[in-house]
Amino acid sequence: MTFNLATAAFFSALVEMALCIGMFTLWTRDRARYLIIWSLGFFAFGAGSLLITLRNQIPDFLSIILANVSTTSSSVLFYIGICIYFKRRCTWLYCMLALLCIEALLLIYFTYVSYDTSVRIYIYNSIQVLIVLMTLATIFKISKKAPIEKNPELLIITVLFLIAHSARIIGTPFYPAPQNFLASGNFQTLLAFGLMIIHISYSQVFANMHASVLNDKISKALLNAQTKERQKVEVLGYIGHDLRAPLATISSYAALLLARADEDQHHQLQTIQRSIKYQLGLIDELLEYTKSELQPLAVRPKSTDLHALVQDIADYAVALSSQKNNRFELRSPDLLPLLVLVDGKRLQQVLLNLLSNAAKFTSDGFIELYITCTRQGQQCDLQFTVSDSGIGIDLSDGVDIFGAFQQVQAQSGSTGLGLFIAQHVVSAMGGSLSAHSALGKGSSFSFQLTLPQIGAGMSLLHAPTASEQEALWAAIAPHLLEILALQQLEDFATRGQWSDIQSWIDEHTNDTELIGLQDYLLESLDRFDFSSIAALARKLKTG
Incomplete structure (x- = not known):
């Protein structure tokens, strides 16, 4: 096969018809007006290219005049589709239609009166250049009012379209066209293939523009759904x-x-x-x-005494561990900063949650809180690990243990929210909770936080010895249930859990000496005065 202008026109006709069908298919799905206009544009160019290939079999009116006007009209249709897409008036439309009429009249003259192929090339490409310039002016105007950074390729391809037609005008004197236009040389053939590639690029640009419209619709629908859900x-x-x-x-x-x-x-x-x-x-x-x-989770970092916080957590851990005859150990081989910027309440919430889980699923074993620290300038990477020798978890089944309401082991009083809450809090603090476990071999949960250090103070953490733990447990054992119960009451009041407060009152205020406390709590509960209940619980805890 010889690659000449006839071949280029034939391939162009095939490609343009394929692009027309693709754009029409999109239109049948979404019924967007600009899609059917662009589809007609590709059809017009393809029909004109097909008529050019039949130059020797059909009259000149069809192969020259109608073919050239048809291919030119494709640029007008592209312009109309762009205006519809950006919801702008087609201000240049009448000028373009006038240019099409002028083109038809001039082509008729230089076909039937004075047959001149080169002049027809000048006429065709000059009209195309004017239409493309009007299109560019519209795109620039649109970009000022509504930036088109989502589709910058539209401007680029239109400029390339302008360059291609301008090149034909400039190059034709150097490469004159013969009387039979299909016998033109490589220059016209290459330009024809170039226009075909530009039209393929146009189709990709138009498809991307339509995709951005669909994405906007999906985003709006999602936002609307979220609003309705809220x-x-x-x-x-x-x-x-x-x-x-x-x-x-x-x-x-x-x-x-x-x-x-x-x-x-x-x-x-x-x-x-x-x-x-x-x-x-x-x-x-x-x-x-x-x-x-x-009310999404709020993390409010503030200056926190890390050593005091860890010691408080360790005191609770000793009590939790002793409930099932477990041994608790706090270890930290590294120097820890004295003051860090962290939400201490949230950090305590996570560690107590993990320690409580460990105590719940471990009997006659050990529970450990291990803390390491790596200093980086004014920041410290703190690694917290809670390990136990309990029943463990079978992670081979791919269960999401951090999902809400996931109870990996049946346990009375367990809601399956503990690890979900811990993961949620750690994520909000900039870390990630990970788990290592095997059935019957215990579990280990760890997370790392990068915290700003306040001051330069660093010291080793004092970990209580076994004898100190026993002495601590002996000292707090008589009051432990009371302290934990008051903490539970405060938590219930803070969350406004009416029925849980009622159950707490029934369980802990049966003693005749607590009738006054019972009356006060019941009166506050009837008024839904949860803040007063929480304040009283805090006051009773501190003595």
Whole structure:
């Protein structure tokens, strides 16, 4: 096959028709007007190219005049599609239509009156240059009002289109076209292939532009869905909050009736109270969900005495470990900074959560908190590891142990939220919680935090010896349950867990000496005055 102008026109016709079909297919899916206009543009250029290839089989009106006007009209259609895409008026449209009419008249003259192929080339490409310049002017105008940085290639391809037609005007005097245009040499053939490549690039640009529209629609739909989801969560919160008051009233009246009830009524009223307690528990879960959804986790770093914080955690860990006859060990071979910038409450929350899990699943074994420190200028990389010799976890099944409500082992009182919360907090602090475990061989959870150091003070952490741990446990054992219970009450009040506070009161204020405390808590609970309950719990803890 000889690669000449006829071959280029034939390939161009095939490519343009393929591009037309592709753009039309997109239009059938999304019905965007600019897609059908661009599809017609590719069709017009392809039809014109096909007519040129039939130069020797059809009349000059079809192969010269109609073919050239058809290919020129493709640029007009591209311009219209661009204006529709950017939602702009087609201000140059009438000028372009006038140019098409002028082109047709001049081509008729230089075909039937004065047959001159070179002049027809000048006419065709001059009209194309003018139309492309108008298109560029529109693109520049659009870019000032609505930047097109998402589609910069549109400007680049249009400039290349302008250069290609300008090159034909400039180069034709040096490479004159014969009377039979299809017999033109390599110069015209290369330019024809170049225009075909530019049109292929145009199709990619148009497809990318349409993809950006679809992405915008998806983003808006996602934002709308998130807004609606938030509204649903808010409604759930309002419903849950409003359901508390009538249930609290019912519970109060049931308690009054229970005090005066006979044996037959006693059982029935207790059933009512259990149902109320169950219902309030469900409402608490609902409110906890809405609270977590509507109020993302906040981390507030502040100057924290790291040694004091770790010692407090170790004191709690000793108590937790002793519940199932475990030995707790705190180890830190490195110098630790005295003061760091961290949210101490959140760090304590994570470590106590991990230590509590370790104590829950370990019996007659050991639990260890291991801390290492690597100093980098004014920052310290602190690695925290909580290990135990407990029952372990089988991680080979690919279970997501950090997912919400994932209970890797059946355990009474476990919600499956502990590791989820710990991972969530660690992530908010800039770290990542990892786990290493094997069934029957214990577990190890670790995370690293990079914390700014305040001052230059560094010292070894004092880890209590076994005898010190025993002395500490002996000292706090009589009061431990009280301290832990008060901490639990404070946590319930902070989270506004009405039913849990009611259960706490029933469990811990049965002593006749605590009647005053019971009355105060019940009155505060009836008023939903959780802040007063939390303040009282803090005061009682500190003595």
